[in-house]
Amino acid sequence: MEIKQTALAGTLESSDIQIMLSEGSDGIHFDLTSDVKKQFGDDIMATIKDVLAAYDIEKANVKVIDKGALTPVIKARAITVAQRALDLKDQPNWEVL
Amino acid sequence: MKNKVNREIPDSILKDKQYEGFQTTDFGQPDIQRVAPKVTAQTGPSKVVDSIKQVVKETLQDGMTISFHHHFREGDFVFNLVMREIIDAGYKDLTLAPSSLTNVMNDIVVEAIEKGVVTNITSSGMRGSLGDAVSHGALKNPVIFRSHGGRARAIETGKIKIDVAFLGVPNADEMGNANGMNGEAAFGSLGYALMDAQYANKLVLITDSLMPYPNTPASIKQTQVDYVVKVDKVGDPDKIGSGATRFTKDPKELQIARMVNDVIVHSPYFKDGFSFQTGSGGAALAVTRFLRQAMLDNQIKASFALGGITKPTVDLLNEGLVNRVMDVQDFDKGAASSMKNSPAQQEIDASWYADPANKGAMVDKLDVAILSALEIDTNFNVNVMAGSDGVIRGAIGGHQDAATAKLTIISAPLVRGRIATVVPDVTTVITPGDSIDVLVTEIGIAINPKRKDLFEQLKKVPGLPIFTIEELQQKAEKLVGQPKPLEFTDRVVALAEYRDGSLIDVIKEVKD
Numbered sequence: 001m002e003i004k005q006t007a008l009a010g011t012l013e014s015s016d017i018q019i020m021l022s023e024g025s026d027g028i029h030f031d032l033t034s035d036v037k038k039q040f041g042d043d044i045m046a047t048i049k050d051v052l053a054a055y056d057i058e059k060a061n062v063k064v065i066d067k068g069a070l071t072p073v074i075k076a077r078a079i080t081v082a083q084r085a086l087d088l089k090d091q092p093n094w095e096v097l
Numbered sequence: 098m099k100n101k102v103n104r105e106i107p108d109s110i111l112k113d114k115q116y117e118g119f120q121t122t123d124f125g126q127p128d129i130q131r132v133a134p135k136v137t138a139q140t141g142p143s144k145v146v147d148s149i150k151q152v153v154k155e156t157l158q159d160g161m162t163i164s165f166h167h168h169f170r171e172g173d174f175v176f177n178l179v180m181r182e183i184i185d186a187g188y189k190d191l192t193l194a195p196s197s198l199t200n201v202m203n204d205i206v207v208e209a210i211e212k213g214v215v216t217n218i219t220s221s222g223m224r225g226s227l228g229d230a231v232s233h234g235a236l237k238n239p240v241i242f243r244s245h246g247g248r249a250r251a252i253e254t255g256k257i258k259i260d261v262a263f264l265g266v267p268n269a270d271e272m273g274n275a276n277g278m279n280g281e282a283a284f285g286s287l288g289y290a291l292m293d294a295q296y297a298n299k300l301v302l303i304t305d306s307l308m309p310y311p312n313t314p315a316s317i318k319q320t321q322v323d324y325v326v327k328v329d330k331v332g333d334p335d336k337i338g339s340g341a342t343r344f345t346k347d348p349k350e351l352q353i354a355r356m357v358n359d360v361i362v363h364s365p366y367f368k369d370g371f372s373f374q375t376g377s378g379g380a381a382l383a384v385t386r387f388l389r390q391a392m393l394d395n396q397i398k399a400s401f402a403l404g405g406i407t408k409p410t411v412d413l414l415n416e417g418l419v420n421r422v423m424d425v426q427d428f429d430k431g432a433a434s435s436m437k438n439s440p441a442q443q444e445i446d447a448s449w450y451a452d453p454a455n456k457g458a459m460v461d462k463l464d465v466a467i468l469s470a471l472e473i474d475t476n477f478n479v480n481v482m483a484g485s486d487g488v489i490r491g492a493i494g495g496h497q498d499a500a501t502a503k504l505t506i507i508s509a510p511l512v513r514g515r516i517a518t519v520v521p522d523v524t525t526v527i528t529p530g531d532s533i534d535v536l537v538t539e540i541g542i543a544i545n546p547k548r549k550d551l552f553e554q555l556k557k558v559p560g561l562p563i564f565t566i567e568e569l570q571q572k573a574e575k576l577v578g579q580p581k582p583l584e585f586t587d588r589v590v591a592l593a594e595y596r597d598g599s600l601i602d603v604i605k606e607v608k609d
Contacts, residue, residue: 015514015515035514036485036486036516038486038581038583039516040578041581043581068513068515068516070515070578
């Protein structure tokens with residue numbers, strides 16, 4: 001699906017993650033900032049990618065500022081930002097959830 | 098070779114630097130030859146000189162070992178004043194041997210390394226930009242990390258040979274009689290600096306307040322001092338110690354503190370005349386408060402509290418619940434300012450505090466120690482030095498020394514953010530699991546299998562869940578996931594000594 005607008009979800013509090021999703025030209029591109037990038041960077045990006053795939057988002061720039069969020073938090077923020085970017089926030093995609 | 102905590106120590110380091118791998122926590126009763134400083138006699142009426150620049154010029158040569166103390170903590174002005182003169186004068190190849198390095202010293206040490214002024218460092222620890230630079234290979238020779246007791250041993254035996262010690266003091270007279278208790282920048286105990294005062298070939302005192310002669314009480318004596326320099330300010334009183342220590346409201350820390358207290362109170366050591374050491378973290382301070390109530394309830398008094406001292410510990414002294422405070426450093430203003438009024442708050446030097454190579458240290462008499470950890474592994478080995486990304490950001494402090502207590506408790510959260518504290522294998526071993534008895538986390542405790550006696554005693558305590566340490570490790574991993582292993586190069590950037598001088602681990606350069 002096409003991204004309709006740049007969207008943001010999450011905060012910069014510790015144990016949270018802030019994800020900004022904007023239109024991209026080809027593929028999914030990450031800009032990841034995280035204190036645990038060395039240990040969990042790949043894991044964080046894979047988690048977000050899975051969520052985006054479930055929404056059929058194939059082209060996007062993803063700016064991520066992670067503050068040590070656990071996987072369920074990352075998933076929740078990714079779902080929220082996808083819904084907002086696709087302008088679907090009033091129609092939750094229950095299958096993804 | 099692999100040492101007793103299963104760490105690979107490169108043979109080249111063992112051979113070139115004449116080290117042995119760590120074997121045992123038992124120091125034994127070896128005969129030890131101490132060294133003595135060279136004394137330049139003087140009988141003049143005053144040792145006051147005009148400037149740091151002048152005294153550096155008169156005392157320092159390329160290749161020498163210089164030392165400082167860290168009692169001013171983050172409020173230190175002296176270190177930067179002296180290092181500025183040394184760098185600007187263009188000295189080369191110095192060994193920096195302070196008792197520890199605080200953040201306020203980082204930038205100038207990095208500059209000194211880059212300019213070749215400092216080529217060797219030994220310290221209790223380092224953090225921030227300096228730890229980062231060293232972990233990325235900025236220093237040609239590996240840093241040597243030693244505990245406070247280990248540094249005292251190394252100074253006494255000549256492994257650290259201090260040519261010039263630059264010691265900041267909040268007061269001194271013209272001959273060099275000084276203490277840490279009085280003056281605007283007072284920090285209390287001079288504990289770590291007393292080693293330098295006793296063993297340095299040249300001793301320079303730097304003070305902002307010249308007192309009428311003779312200045313007493315004198316922790317550092319005129320018999321030890323070569324020069325006294327007057328400067329405008331030696332430190333920022335607001336940053337020397339934390340202000341009033343607030344009691345934590347963090348439910349996780351409170352839960353840990355409550356369980357630490359349960360472990361202590363139900364151990365065989367909680368009886369009249371027991372002794373303890375707590376740290377300065379939120380949970381440790383909370384333990385002191387719980388312990389106070391338990392002591393009142395059970396009509397038990399402690400013979401002494403040891404180590405780095407905080408206001409809550411001094412309060413116990415004033416309340417009569419602790420008989421003596423044996424004080425090597427003061428973490429807050431309350432503790433620092435009470436020393437001068439209280440003979441029961443005894444200043445002790447680092448050797449008396451924690452050195453295994455003397456005729457008996459305070460830690461040998463210690464019943465209960467509560468210590469922290471960045472990481473602890475399923476063999477109870479503790480890391481307080483390298484962060485989860487492998488970068489140096491900590492200090493041994495008195496960890497290895499106090500861990501020889503009869504009951505050593507590690508208090509630590511199961512996870513911090515997405516980083517597990519309880520891990521299969523710590524990044525760097527600093528304190529061997531052999532000296533750790535109990536781990537307390539917010540979800541429960543784990544007892545070292547060696548201590549079956551403690552298990553029998555603690556298993557009956559209500560509200561104190563006991564797990565194996567493997568179970569705690571698995572619970573942590575389930576929460577945060579499995580991290581990707583850290584990558585290091587083969588280059589050794591730091592050596593971690595055990596308190597007896599053997600090598601317990603090496604720290605390698607991080608790969609980015």
